[in-house]
Amino acid sequence: MLKIENLQARIEEKEILRGINLDIKPGEVHAIMGPNGSGKSTLASVLAGREDYEVTGGSVDFLGKDLLELSPEDRAKEGLFLAFQYPVEIPGVSTTNFMKTALNEKRKYHGLDPLDAAQFLKLMKEKMKLVQIDQALLSRSLNEGFSGGEKKRNEIFQMAMLEPKLAILDETDSGLDIDALRIVANGVNQLRSKDNSFLVVTHYQRLLEYIVPDYVHVLYKGRIVKSGTKDLALELEERGYDFIKEEVDQAIA
Amino acid sequence: MDVKSNLKTAYSQQEGNSTHLASFQTENWKTFSGMGIPALKHEEWKYIPVKNIFKDEMNIAIESSNLEDTIIKKSILPGTEEANTIVFFNGRFQADHSIIHEKDALVVKSLETAAGDEDALFVEEHLGHSQAYHPDGVNALNGAFASGGAFIKLKKGKSLLQPLIIYHFSDSSNGFRFSQPRILASIEANAQITIVETYINIGGGESFTNEVIEICTGRDSITRYIKLQNEGKHSNHTGTTHVRQLERSNTHAVTITLDGAIVRNNLNMVMEDEHAESHMYGLYLLNGNTIADNHTIVDNRMPHCESNELYKGIMDDQSTGVFNGKIFVRKDSQKTNAYQSNKNILIGDQASANTKPQLEIFADDVKCSHGCTIGKLDEDALFYLRARGISEKNAKALLLQAFASDILGQIEHEAIKNYIEQLISERLSFQA
Structure with a gap:
């Protein structure tokens, strides 16, 4: 599905990713x-194609295509989805x-006919249930005046609508109360299948109680x-990040 | 022949009459002869090279109309087939082509007729009132040709069921056409009207329309006014829409500029009685070398008046958008509420925006605010849309449409609003 090899990226003069390797298989x-x-x-943003970051080395293969060569919109059309940490109000x-x-x-893009109004509405209704999002909210301006929880649910709703092959959740749990977290996690779990994959970026273990991962990686100073x-x-969760920092810093020293 | 002698010939070509109109024209001709065309150093015309529009080859002569019905039909705004229509051809009112369905409410006749019948006093009192706000040669030149104008009266207590749409045709097929339409309108007490003005250049050559429309609104009347400019890259325009809110009345104006060469719109709201209310909205969506300049004036002469103003601009390529918003609050105009905002987005690298709020407040118990912004499209918003698979072009179009939407939302007439939305969507080449 996604194969990242020695990925390096920086913003302005600051090196942030210093050689990431990651292999995600379907499911x-x-x-x-x-x-x-x-x-x-940064890893999430680079994968989605945010142009603020400059990729200085490495490669990313997504379903046989060179991901880094694709525009953000083509990455999305190929089946990549980023649930934003801070969804934009428009x-x-x-x-x-x-x-x-x-x-x-x-x-x-995939050679399919566009959905007409009725088909679209039907699909929308179906997906709305998944994240318990209200029709009224979706008729309003995108994310404008939404609460933190509503914004995150809207991200998962969009994910459900677009049915990506690989979804990256960038700190989707941040700022969520436990009820909203359950709703969001439940939405994600219903979308899990043997064909699609998830990359869950989080600071806390809390979300992973609800979305149980197959693998956990620790990123520190731009490396796994x-x-x-x-x-x-x-x-x-028990020991904090300090023991890892010590291990790494000792190894470097 | 040069422009000046051309103008003089055309001026004397007009048939004389014995009404107030004749002396009005003479005075205006004198004023024009004295002042000439404003140069760029004139503060009010700083961004508009209006002198450049006046070219020697300009066709100024007054010609009889050869306008065909098929051309008019083709130009009717979609969804307004039932509307009352007034047609101007090369700046002159065409009674034969104008169709008024609601005759019991609405009177439309030539200005010349009105100046000699029961409306003569009204004409004498109100014609030329805009000149005090625009003491320049451009306004005066229009006045000198007022004999070709139209007079509109909406009777007391009447509400028009359909809008009144004024089509201004300029025929440039025989070269650069200069047209000077003049309109005086009286919206009587407790009456309601929607007036739409739009401009069509037939012939594909260069054109220049120099228009003055003066509207007087009576007690409790409601006037909605829409000016739609989408004439093409060879069409120049200087226009003044001057509203005297004589009594407690409500005026709502929307000015949409989508195309043109050099375009100048003056919009004046003169609040002459307590509790008058004005709403002024504008959208200018420019590309190529278009220069569009919106000058607005709200003159609060009496207490307890309210005005709201929002103008938005989107400039692509090398286009220039100009906004100047004057608000006068006279000494006795206590409890005035006046709000003004101008927002601009620059798309083209060479595009520019000039914005100047100008508030002169002589009363001490008022609420006035103004603000202006010039910026680019929000990069975060653009990325958000693209990250969902929306092409860069469509993402930009969506954001620009959203930016324009609160101005378009001010157009109450659904069909006209939809038509303008569609024009904008096509312009931004949004592909569904």
Whole structure:
């Protein structure tokens, strides 16, 4: 599905990713954890194609294509999805109109006919249930005046609509109360299948109680310094990131 | 022949009459002869090279109309087939081509007729009121040719069921056409009207329309006014829409500029009685070398008046958008509420925006605010849309449409709003 090899990236003069290696196979859920500033969100942004970051080395293969060569919109059309840590508020554009445009562009890209109004509405209703999101919310301007929880649910709703092959959840749990977290996690779990994969970026183990990962990786100073199963997340929860930092810093010294 | 002698010939070509109109034209001709065309150093015309529009080859002569019905039909705004229509051809009112369905409410006749019948006093009192706000040669030149104008009266207590749409045709097929339409309108007490003005250049050559429309609104009347400019890259325009809110009345104006060469719109709201209310909205979506300049004036002369103003601009390529918003609050105009905002987005690397709020407040118990912004499209928003698979072009179009939407939302007439939305969507080449 996704194969990252020695990926390096920087913003302005600052090196942030210093050689990431990661292999995600269909059906797998990988979690990326790490202390603040370790490069977690940068990795998510680079994969989605944010142009603020300059890729200085390495390669990313996504379903046989060179991901780094694709525009952000083509990455999305190929089946990549980023659930934003901070979803953007866009006054004047309704979620409904936005989703219809996005979905039909994707369908066109794959040689499919656009959905008509009735088909689109039906699909929307179905997916709305998944994240318990209200129709009224979707008619409003995109994310404008939404609560933190509503914004995150809207991200998962969009993911459900677009049915990506690989979804990257960038700190989707941050700022969520436990009820919203359950709803979001439940939405994600219903979308899990043997064909699609998830990359869950999080600072805390909490989310991983609900979205159980197959693998957990710890990112520190722009490298994956430790990988393991879900037990690693529990260990991190108990001991904090300090023991990993010490291990790494000692190894370098 | 040069422009000046051409103008003089055309001026004397007009048939004389004995009404107030004749002396009005003479005075205006004198004013124009004295002042000439404003140069760039004139503060009010700083960004508009209006002198450049006046070319020697300009066709100014007053010609009889050869306008065909098929051309008019083709130009009717979609969804307004039932509307009352007034047609101007090369700046002159065409009674034969104008169709008024709601005759019991609406009177439309030539300005010349009105100046000699029961409306003569009204004409004498109100014609040329805009000149005090625009004491320049451009306004005066229009006045000198007022004999070709139209007079509109909406009777007391009447509400038009359909809008009144004024089509201005300029025929440039025989070269650069200069047209000077003049309109005086009286919206009487408790009446309601939607007036739409739009401009069509037939012939594909260069054109220049120099228009003055003066509207007087009576007590409790509601006037909605829409000006739609989408004439093409060879069409120049200087226009003044001057509204005297004589009594407690409500005026709502939307000015949409989508195309043109050099375009100047003056919009004046003169609040002459307490509790008058004005709403002024504008959208200019420019590309190529278009220069569009919106000058607005709200003159609060009495207490308890309210005005709201929002103008938005999107400039692509080398286009230039100009906004100048004057708000006067006279000494006795206590409890005035006046709000103004101008927002601009620059798309083209060579595009520019000039914005100047100008508030002159002489009363001490008022609420006034103004603000202006010039910026680029929000990069985060653009990335968000693209990350969902929306092409860069469509993402930009979506954001620009959203930016424009609160202005378009001010157009109450559904069919006209939809038509303008569609024009904008096509312009931004949004592909569904």
